[in-house]
Amino acid sequence: MKENNLTLGEFIIENQKEFQYSSGELSRIFNSIKLAAKVVSYKVNKAGLVDIIGGVGEKNVQGEDQQKLDVYANEVFIQTLINREIVCGIASEENDEYITVQGSDEGNNNKYVLLMDPLDGSSNIDVNASVGTIFSVYRRISEVGTPVTLEDFLQPGTAQVAAGYVLYGTSTVLVYTTGHGVNGFTLNPAIGTFYLSHPKMKIPVDGTIYSVNEGNYVHFPRGIKDYIKYCQTEEEDRPYTSRYIGSLAPDIHRNIIKGGVYLYPTSTKSPKGKLRLLYECNPMAFIVEQAGGKASDGFSRIMEIVPTELHERCPFFCGSSNMVDKVEDFMLAAKLSK
Numbered sequence: 001m002k003e004n005n006l007t008l009g010e011f012i013i014e015n016q017k018e019f020q021y022s023s024g025e026l027s028r029i030f031n032s033i034k035l036a037a038k039v040v041s042y043k044v045n046k047a048g049l050v051d052i053i054g055g056v057g058e059k060n061v062q063g064e065d066q067q068k069l070d071v072y073a074n075e076v077f078i079q080t081l082i083n084r085e086i087v088c089g090i091a092s093e094e095n096d097e098y099i100t101v102q103g104s105d106e107g108n109n110n111k112y113v114l115l116m117d118p119l120d121g122s123s124n125i126d127v128n129a130s131v132g133t134i135f136s137v138y139r140r141i142s143e144v145g146t147p148v149t150l151e152d153f154l155q156p157g158t159a160q161v162a163a164g165y166v167l168y169g170t171s172t173v174l175v176y177t178t179g180h181g182v183n184g185f186t187l188n189p190a191i192g193t194f195y196l197s198h199p200k201m202k203i204p205v206d207g208t209i210y211s212v213n214e215g216n217y218v219h220f221p222r223g224i225k226d227y228i229k230y231c232q233t234e235e236e237d238r239p240y241t242s243r244y245i246g247s248l249a250p251d252i253h254r255n256i257i258k259g260g261v262y263l264y265p266t267s268t269k270s271p272k273g274k275l276r277l278l279y280e281c282n283p284m285a286f287i288v289e290q291a292g293g294k295a296s297d298g299f300s301r302i303m304e305i306v307p308t309e310l311h312e313r314c315p316f317f318c319g320s321s322n323m324v325d326k327v328e329d330f331m332l333a334a335k336l337s338k
């Protein structure tokens with residue numbers, strides 16, 4: 001069959017070797033994510049039409065106003081996974097604690113845990129800008145058949161078996177990796193099918209787009225201030241273009257396609273950074289590295305950070321490898337000049 005007519009389901013079957021270590025569980029996880037993504041996509045694209053936008057009035061664990069669609073998306077992904085009993089545990093940005101999935105039999109014989117940000121960038125919903133779902137899958141380290149433990153979730157990003165994002169934009173695109181490259185699928189909403197639209201995605205080694213919230217400039221560390229001035233200097237292929245949507249999935253997706261670097265540094269407002277290591281930075285790092293790019297905390301590889309808390313944050317620089325290298329050069333130079 002011609003590659004560009006492949007549906008996501010056919011692609012998974014054709015590439016079953018990627019799921020060789022699973023008895024079909026990983027494929028079933030992707031089928032559940034595919035279903036939940038369609039349901040959330042429908043709701044997101046109707047958000048302006050029905051009264052489900054606007055804050056619920058509660059705040060999530062991050063202290064952010066919880067949008068109704070945040071709550072809805074969280075419930076859709078959790079219920080879709082729990083009903084199929086294909087994971088033994090779930091961690092979500094919207095839940096303080098991880099969720100233990102009780103199997104129908106004693107304990108739970110499923111091998112995988114899933115971590116997610118069910119609707120990242122949700123502050124963009126009210127202004128009809130793109131938002132995304134970000135997910136990461138690990139094999140559990142605790143004994144199969146016993147209740148899942150916190151250690152199953154606190155694994156370094158290098159242990160991920162799969163990661164992906166769903167981008168709810170002008171179209172709905174699901175991009176994922178299982179460590180065998182990166183592929184993107186676009187939803188045809190008329191028939192509810194994802195088709196292979198971005199085969200073997202590769203990020204350019206260099207780029208001329210930088211993505212950062214420049215409103216925080218005064219709070220940035222010296223090295224990042226110097227890098228941003230470097231981007232804005234009239235020299236060689238610069239000044240670069242500044243593009244920032246304020247939603248991780250579309251900002252990363254654009255940079256994979258066009259080349260670029262995304263920056264979320266520490267600041268006096270966010271001394272550890274804002275983005276969460278487990279369900280934002282690690283999955284995006286896995287995807288971008290698999291596409292030939294790089295993801296760093298300014299000094300070392302994001303995926304080698306050993307997590308200590310479920311909702312821990314970290315500085316995040318991710319994109320074209322030459323651009324991330326340049327960010328690290330400026331961060332090191334600033335450190336050495338202290």
Ligand code: P6P
Nearest residue numbers: 120121122213246247248249275
């Ligand atoms: P700021 C959304 O809240 C998010 O986690 C990412 O999706 C996005 O890139 C970033 O935070 C935006 O943060 O502080 O620039 O609004």
